[in-house]
Amino acid sequence: MPPKDGPNMTAIGQKIIILGCSGSGKSTLAKTLRELTGLPLIHLDNVWWRADRTHIAREEFDRRLGEILREERWIIDGDYSRTYEPRFRACDTVIFLDLSEEECMRGITERIGRKRTDIPWSEDRPDPELEELVRNYRRDNAPTVYGLIERCPGKQVLIFRTRTQVQDWLAELKGKEMENVYRIDRNTWRIEDGHVRFYLFCGEERAALIDTGMNRPEAKALAEKITSLPLILINTHADPDHISGNGAFEEFYMSPAEEENYRAHDGRGRLLPVREGDVIDLGDRPLRIIDIPGHTPGSIAVLDEKERILVSGDSVQDGNIFMFGRHRDLRRFAESLRHLEEFRGQFDAVFPMHGSFPVTPDLIGKLFGGAEDILAGRTSAVPVFVHGREVGLYRFDFAGFLCDLNRWPAGKNDRAAGE
Numbered sequence: 001m002p003p004k005d006g007p008n009m010t011a012i013g014q015k016i017i018i019l020g021c022s023g024s025g026k027s028t029l030a031k032t033l034r035e036l037t038g039l040p041l042i043h044l045d046n047v048w049w050r051a052d053r054t055h056i057a058r059e060e061f062d063r064r065l066g067e068i069l070r071e072e073r074w075i076i077d078g079d080y081s082r083t084y085e086p087r088f089r090a091c092d093t094v095i096f097l098d099l100s101e102e103e104c105m106r107g108i109t110e111r112i113g114r115k116r117t118d119i120p121w122s123e124d125r126p127d128p129e130l131e132e133l134v135r136n137y138r139r140d141n142a143p144t145v146y147g148l149i150e151r152c153p154g155k156q157v158l159i160f161r162t163r164t165q166v167q168d169w170l171a172e173l174k175g176k177e178m179e180n181v182y183r184i185d186r187n188t189w190r191i192e193d194g195h196v197r198f199y200l201f202c203g204e205e206r207a208a209l210i211d212t213g214m215n216r217p218e219a220k221a222l223a224e225k226i227t228s229l230p231l232i233l234i235n236t237h238a239d240p241d242h243i244s245g246n247g248a249f250e251e252f253y254m255s256p257a258e259e260e261n262y263r264a265h266d267g268r269g270r271l272l273p274v275r276e277g278d279v280i281d282l283g284d285r286p287l288r289i290i291d292i293p294g295h296t297p298g299s300i301a302v303l304d305e306k307e308r309i310l311v312s313g314d315s316v317q318d319g320n321i322f323m324f325g326r327h328r329d330l331r332r333f334a335e336s337l338r339h340l341e342e343f344r345g346q347f348d349a350v351f352p353m354h355g356s357f358p359v360t361p362d363l364i365g366k367l368f369g370g371a372e373d374i375l376a377g378r379t380s381a382v383p384v385f386v387h388g389r390e391v392g393l394y395r396f397d398f399a400g401f402l403c404d405l406n407r408w409p410a411g412k413n414d415r416a417a418g419e
Ligand SMILES: [Zn+2]
Pocket: 196, 239, 241, 242, 314, 353, 354
């Protein structure tokens, strides 16, 4: 049974404004609503700010906002209290994320260093001014929003006080069962699972899950609701955010070089080894395995030769690529990217497990250049905390690399690191 076409969105209108404090999750919600509704999405931060962190004049901003408001359909994401009034007048739906100060503080901390599409730069360090705004939001802004809600009747108003409420509402809109499941084309699905995703590829005779995510122990059951074909599992690698639903499979395809990593994460079942050049045919849909060690010892990419798609695991993506700690090897990673380039004529899109979906094949060359810059000490890292430990973030405009701190000091050669 294929997923439903989408929820009945007439309930939430065609002109939606999303308000709330920085860090409350406005942009994330806005993007999900765009996916569900197909409404054009405008992030006000992208209107106001320029890439060099200067901003346009207020008059110019107001003029552009006026143009947007005259359009028939939109989602407008952004607080900008000075222009609450015209947006309230023009919209049919108000979504107000009235989350606690602590929640919003956590929100602005978690996004540091993350590549974003809702603002023309990525924040690389805490911003005291922004923190001040978060501290004062409920005193300075929230009463104005509630005042406008009272003074502008006839709007649909949705107020959320926790992230869970937001999630529950979205789930209801989508139909709980198929929450975060998106159909890419006739026989390909993408399942979003927080900060990670995985895929379901169907052929004429079989279907393959590629990874099973982080919080989806029911991944197999979910796939069986989408397709009645016999189901196999292929894992791009065995980091814990990719194997949460493996337990429901007796066997799975994985590089044998990854087995140690898999068992270290309590991975169960029988490993069916796949290596460079192996082809798993789903029935008129051959999937070719490409070894790309580096992120982990047995990372693989899966090349869908018929649909011209490369599933890249964690190795080609525009988020922050984890290259710190045991198992990681940046030099092999760079070699693997060069190897992937050899297949460049055979795919048009890259499906990563993190970051934006999809990404274009030219990202491979950029990542290769970035890795080479780090290895040669041509760039330096900023310290950031990830999972409670301090690591170095090498931030490029196309992606980031999280590496052991001082592993490749800028200006020094890699050999000095002596590992
Ligand atoms: Zn991952």
